[in-house]
Amino acid sequence: VDLDEIVRNVQKLLVRIIGEDIQLKSIFNGAGLTVSVDSGQIEQVLINMVANARDAMPRGGVITIETSLERVDTPFVMSQDNAQPGRYAVISVSDTGTGMDEETVKRLFEPFFTTKDVGKGTGLGMAIAYGIIKQHNGFVTVASEVGKGSTLKVYLPLVDEKSVALDRSEEHTSELQ
Numbered sequence: 001v002d003l004d005e006i007v008r009n010v011q012k013l014l015v016r017i018i019g020e021d022i023q024l025k026s027i028f029n030g031a032g033l034t035v036s037v038d039s040g041q042i043e044q045v046l047i048n049m050v051a052n053a054r055d056a057m058p059r060g061g062v063i064t065i066e067t068s069l070e071r072v073d074t075p076f077v078m079s080q081d082n083a084q085p086g087r088y089a090v091i092s093v094s095d096t097g098t099g100m101d102e103e104t105v106k107r108l109f110e111p112f113f114t115t116k117d118v119g120k121g122t123g124l125g126m127a128i129a130y131g132i133i134k135q136h137n138g139f140v141t142v143a144s145e146v147g148k149g150s151t152l153k154v155y156l157p158l159v160d161e162k163s164v165a166l167d168r169s170e171e172h173t174s175e176l177q
Helices: 003-018 039-055 102-107 125-135 161-176
Strands: 022-027 061-072 086-095 139-145 149-157
Touching: 003 022, 003 039, 003 061, 003 086, 039 061, 039 086, 039 125, 039 149, 061 149, 102 139, 125 139
Parallel strands: 022 061
Antiparallel strands: 061 086, 086 149, 139 149
């Protein structure tokens, strides 16, 4: 699936989720970032991340979703859970919100962890997002500064275009039999 296409498909819903005081910006790589994912699950990851970004901006602000291609090297993957060196399609979700302190960042993906008031959140959204990302052989990084906002980057393994073409030709062959 083309990662840019997944983001485009979920944008209309995201605009309704964030409300009028928050601007949604999208920046697309345009290089055909092909990933082997369940589109609905990756849309769920985006919904959860954007909802958290919205909640971190009670007075409004900007959420930026950007797709890119990144080559990840061995020193970088050693500091990440579930990472291998190679080329990744990346979705970045950045906000201009309140940001998080170091302790909050460490606990962000724990089930039932929330910084929201009672009745305002279950603490499952980011845990679910993390599980989906891991299930797709990806990983996520978090950069945040109190008072300046946060950026979450989802790394998904890039599919080799030659493999995709080969898989498609095998599909046609099996349909003919």
